[in-house]
Every structure is written in structure tokens, then in C-alpha cells.
Amino acid sequence: MTASILGKPPLSAPPPEAGPAVRLGIDASAEADVLRLDRLAVSAAGIDGWVRPNIRLTVAELLSYRSAWGRYGLSLDPIGGVAFAPGKPRPWVMVQGFAGFPATEFTIEAVLCPYREHSRLSILSYAAASADGPQGLLLQERAEGLVLAINGHEIATGLHLDYHQWQHIALTWRSSDGRFEFYKEDGVAAVVAMVEGRSVDFGPPAFTGTLAVGERLPDGGCLVVGQEQGRPGMPAAFVPGTGFVGGLRTVRLWDRVLDRSALNRFKAAWLDGDEPGLAGCWCFTRRGLEIGECLNACSATVNVGLIGGLTPASLRDVNLYRPLVIGVDRTMAGRRPLAASVWQYVAVSCRGRMDGVPAEPALAVDGRPVPLRPVAAEDAPPPLPPHFRIGPMSGSLLADLRLRNLEDGALLAHYVGDRTGDGRLHDRSERGMHLSVAGDIRQEALA
Amino acid sequence: MPELCPFGGVAEAPSFSLEDPSFSVEDAEVNFPSIRNFEPIKAKTHCIYSAGSRIWGSPPLDRTLSFRENMRRVAGHMAHFINLSRAMKIDGYVIDLPDREYGDSVEALARSTHAVLRCLSDFDPMGEGCMDKAIEDPAWCFTFGGERIFVNTFAPCYPESHARYGFGSQSTIIAMQPRHTFAPMVRPGDSSLGPAIRQRIRTIFNEHGRSYAGNLSMVPYEAYRCIRPMQPDGPVVRWWETPLDGI
Numbered sequence: 001m002t003a004s005i006l007g008k009p010p011l012s013a014p015p016p017e018a019g020p021a022v023r024l025g026i027d028a029s030a031e032a033d034v035l036r037l038d039r040l041a042v043s044a045a046g047i048d049g050w051v052r053p054n055i056r057l058t059v060a061e062l063l064s065y066r067s068a069w070g071r072y073g074l075s076l077d078p079i080g081g082v083a084f085a086p087g088k089p090r091p092w093v094m095v096q097g098f099a100g101f102p103a104t105e106f107t108i109e110a111v112l113c114p115y116r117e118h119s120r121l122s123i124l125s126y127a128a129a130s131a132d133g134p135q136g137l138l139l140q141e142r143a144e145g146l147v148l149a150i151n152g153h154e155i156a157t158g159l160h161l162d163y164h165q166w167q168h169i170a171l172t173w174r175s176s177d178g179r180f181e182f183y184k185e186d187g188v189a190a191v192v193a194m195v196e197g198r199s200v201d202f203g204p205p206a207f208t209g210t211l212a213v214g215e216r217l218p219d220g221g222c223l224v225v226g227q228e229q230g231r232p233g234m235p236a237a238f239v240p241g242t243g244f245v246g247g248l249r250t251v252r253l254w255d256r257v258l259d260r261s262a263l264n265r266f267k268a269a270w271l272d273g274d275e276p277g278l279a280g281c282w283c284f285t286r287r288g289l290e291i292g293e294c295l296n297a298c299s300a301t302v303n304v305g306l307i308g309g310l311t312p313a314s315l316r317d318v319n320l321y322r323p324l325v326i327g328v329d330r331t332m333a334g335r336r337p338l339a340a341s342v343w344q345y346v347a348v349s350c351r352g353r354m355d356g357v358p359a360e361p362a363l364a365v366d367g368r369p370v371p372l373r374p375v376a377a378e379d380a381p382p383p384l385p386p387h388f389r390i391g392p393m394s395g396s397l398l399a400d401l402r403l404r405n406l407e408d409g410a411l412l413a414h415y416v417g418d419r420t421g422d423g424r425l426h427d428r429s430e431r432g433m434h435l436s437v438a439g440d441i442r443q444e445a446l447a
Numbered sequence: 448m449p450e451l452c453p454f455g456g457v458a459e460a461p462s463f464s465l466e467d468p469s470f471s472v473e474d475a476e477v478n479f480p481s482i483r484n485f486e487p488i489k490a491k492t493h494c495i496y497s498a499g500s501r502i503w504g505s506p507p508l509d510r511t512l513s514f515r516e517n518m519r520r521v522a523g524h525m526a527h528f529i530n531l532s533r534a535m536k537i538d539g540y541v542i543d544l545p546d547r548e549y550g551d552s553v554e555a556l557a558r559s560t561h562a563v564l565r566c567l568s569d570f571d572p573m574g575e576g577c578m579d580k581a582i583e584d585p586a587w588c589f590t591f592g593g594e595r596i597f598v599n600t601f602a603p604c605y606p607e608s609h610a611r612y613g614f615g616s617q618s619t620i621i622a623m624q625p626r627h628t629f630a631p632m633v634r635p636g637d638s639s640l641g642p643a644i645r646q647r648i649r650t651i652f653n654e655h656g657r658s659y660a661g662n663l664s665m666v667p668y669e670a671y672r673c674i675r676p677m678q679p680d681g682p683v684v685r686w687w688e689t690p691l692d693g694i
Contacts, residue, residue, distance in 0.1 A: 034530055034535075038470075066593070067526075068572055068591070068594070069526060070573065071593070
């Protein structure tokens, strides 16, 4: 038997606009009496409810259980930008021994916010040792504008990035005729669009030119985001005073030239990693910064970016959350994120005990199944001491949060935000699993 | 010699009773004979942390049940300890084998220890099965309910001059100390128990004529430390290799 909660509750119920919701204060949480943890040990757990996550810089726990009998839960790992600060330690992201680097054509995208600091800002460099001398590419903002260099050949666009503003840039190159295109948003229009919560499309290429006809980029080199490499893969040999300074949210690398319509199709979309031609898609999560790795949406094990000089405190501008489904000894990461500040209906099923029914972990958001990817044990948040808890969630809103035993469908706990007479968070199920409140937790009417 | 079931064979699926109405903190901390039987050791051993520690004990063995069934009950009870030890600051859990035969020789103690740990591993609600893993490996540690646990033993076989002397207790005691309980002993900012404290403990044992081999604390394998040999420089007690039938 494989248990699953998906499909049992209404998968596309309307947002709880008129119902009660629970607002969890900044560090507030609601926790069960540890003497009663045995009542929540289940073979397979189902968690479902409405959540509107607030901006948070640490991993948020929607619901979490751990005891001697098992473990389950749903956590949200913030995804955001990171601040590349000037000086030392020099910040960088490095993919060593890049497997499958595009040799003869590529598209590079970056979402970044450059600061005025150095006369050269290295967005990324790719370098490989070769008998013919250094091979690779370099993308830099200089006095002559954005410059792309391939195997020692350079082209300057004469176009500058928009300083102190978040922007999405894209550039394409192909070896066969050396065609190079640089796409840049209309900066003023982009600001208006951001205010309105939308994205602007790229117009025609802001610059086109010809570069490095017939050249090939070697495989197996070292990709470094944020620094120019003096020697391949050696942080001690990064070129001084040329590091990127500012904010960086994501870098994408494709093994093909995307045309404008493809660029615009993917521009504002979250990439699962399976998109044809996507060679790498790196972004920053809180947990990734804790373990020193930059998440690659394409693979959990190949072309992972190692981080230097960036810490969890470097995380900024969180707007998405990577869901982490925890079932006993196994953590799975959702390959599509939850959005901040938006009501979403989440439903999770997972194994609760080692000897539990073989519940395949599953996650659905707003009724749509979200593909999951295993997270290595050392990459997952470490288990906490025995507990059953909701939060902390930093001012997030929850509504109609339910915990079920998937083996028999029994409702184990149900929270809508009302309190018991002694001030605990009231469990509306028959099990009476009321939770002691630490911090500010309020019931709010959403009408 | 108590009647015990044969050991070995295929491990049963772990099981335990939920919403255990029989669990009582007062029983675990005060009423069970295991606590009384451990009291002489707790009060008189020369470890400077022992007297002030808070210990829970296992429920008494039921002589109408097999050893394995008794250990199933102990596993269910010990799971509560795992859940509560941090929150209630409980430092350890002692399993009391009250008949002298369980530990009247180091060989018997080795068999008893093996039997207890094998059963607890089989009944581990988290199902990690630590006793099925390579034991002579620096990574091995007894694990139960998701916690890594240091196992220590006391038995009537040890003479008055031995560091594991039972101070008159006729019980064989398997003492479980989760790793997290050691953390408060380490000074903030330090990575391990300070050398001055280690030396002080060793000196107190020496002064009472119960010196022990300090190098056993430094061996790579945790299993070597569970049972002390009769002589301080004696060979390692390979308890995990003892037969599990007919003890």
C-alpha cells in the first residue's frame, strides 16, 4: 500500500479569504507537550493547509515532528539573492571540473544588481588549462561597457549595466559565425514592472557583433561566478580588484543560442532544471549558504557550485521558498518553489516511521504536483531535539492546517488559530493536541 | 538463572504501543527497582558528574516473559527517555538486569550486553539497526530512537579495586548516555572535556585504588569502551562477538 494525501482534500479550494488565519510572529512558534509526542507518531503523515509565507531569511518550519518514533515535516528554505561585498574574504561561486560545458554555442543569463566599486566587475569567468595557453571565457563590466572574451578574443558592447538596480541580462554566442547578441531590459520600464509585480520582456538585442569565429570552449574547466581567474580554479590567483560587487540572484547557462521569444518565455519563469538545453541554473538558498553550496536546479550532484566568502548572512531579497519534505530519514526538495506573500495551498505526504507504510513522499501546491528531488543527508537541515511544532515562520499566515494519519485517514490535529481557555493554540480535531505558544501568534479574520 | 528465549534469527519489525498509558515519569525516576539498584553506583562512583546527575531506569523484568519480550518493553520505555531527556535534562537511562548471573563474570557481562543491545537495536523505533552495521569502525555508535548513545556497564564481577565496581549492587547495569548529555560538561568555546577535568577524574579514581586505563578512552572504536576488561591492561572485551543463545 502506498499512502498519499494528494487528492484527498480539495486540491483547488479557494483561498481562505473569508475564514480565520493564524499569524505567526517573527520568532513565534506553537509547540506540543513533549510528554505527548507518542500520540503523533504515524506510519505515514499527511500535512495540508493554506500558507502565505512572509519574507524570512532562515529556514521556516511549517510543521515539524521528531521523536524516538519517527520524523516528518515541511520546511521552507528561503531562496534569494546574495550580497557580493567588496574586500576580503572575496566572494565567489565555483564549479570545478565542469561537466558538459557548451563548446560551440551558449546562452548566459544573470539576474544581478551591480554596485559602483571597481573599474572592472567580473560577472563570471570560465577557465581551463590547455597546451595552447589559457582557454575560456570572461564576462566583465568595464569602462567600455559589458565585455565578453572567448579564448582571448574580446568584444566590448559599449553598453553598461544599470547600476544599483536589479536587472536580467542575457547574451548568446555561437562559434559557427561568431554571432554575439546582448539582451538588456529597458531599465526604466523594468522598475515600473517590478513595482507592479510583473516582468518586462527583452526587446531586440541591445548589441550584436561578431566574436571568436570557429573557436571552441574546452570541457572540464572551472566556472567562477563573481571573480576573474588568473589560473583555472585557484582562488588564490583571482585577479585582485576585479571581483563582482553587488547583488546576484541567479545565473543560467544554456548549451544553445536562445532566440528572443525563448528568452522571454523563460525569463520570469522558475526553471525545474529539465528544460532542453539547460546546462546549469544556479541560485542561492539559506540552507545552501549554510553548507557552502550553490543550488543547481539541473542536478543535485553535477556542476554544483561551491561557495567561498558568502555566508548565510549574505542572503538578501528573499522572494521564493524551496519546500523541503522530511520523512523519517529522508528529505526531498520540491523542484518548484513557493512564492512569498501569496496564499498557496500545500499538501504533503511522507513516511512518518521507519516501519511505516511505504508512503512515497509527495507534494502538491495549489493542486499541482511538484516534482521532488532527494536531498543528501548532510545537505538537509539537521534533526532537532524531539518536538512537535508549528513555526517559526516570521509573520507568515497559515489557515486550516491539518495533520493526518494516512494509514487510516484519521485527523490528528487541525489548527485555525483559535485559542483554548488557557491560551494554547486550539486543536480542533478530537485528539486535543493543543500547542503551547511562544511569541506572538494571533488569529486574524481575513474577510 | 532466569529463563531466556533463544536469540538470533530474523529480526522482528519494531513495534511499540502508542499513547502508552503505563508510562510515568515518577516510575522511571523514583519507583522502579532499577533506580534503587543503580543508586549505590551513582552515589559512590568517583566520576565527579555522577552524583548530581538525573537518571531514569528501566521497568522491572517480567519473569513470565522471555528476555526478548522484556527488552521490547524496555525499548518502548526507553523511547520516552529519548523524547524527554533534553527537555527534562535527564542525563542517562539505566537498564537493570537484577540477577547476579547476568554479570558474575566479564564473559557473562559481555553476553548480557550483547543481548540487550541486539534486542534494543531490533526494536529501535527509528529502525536504524545499529547492531547490523560494522561495529569495529570509528563511525559506529550505539543508536536508538535517532540518538547516538554511549553505553557503559557495571556488574558484580568487578572487584572493589576496579573502576566499574558496583559498590555492593548485585545488578548488572547497562547505562545509556546520549551524546547530547555530554555537551554541558564541555566548557563553552572548548571542543572537548578539558584536560584538567579528565586528569582530576583519573586522579580521584587512582586515589581510591580504582585506577583505570586512560588509553581506552582514546581508541577509535566506541564498542571497545562499553565493557572494561578485568585488568586495566587486559585485552579488549569483544562483547559483540559473543553468542546470543543460551545466556
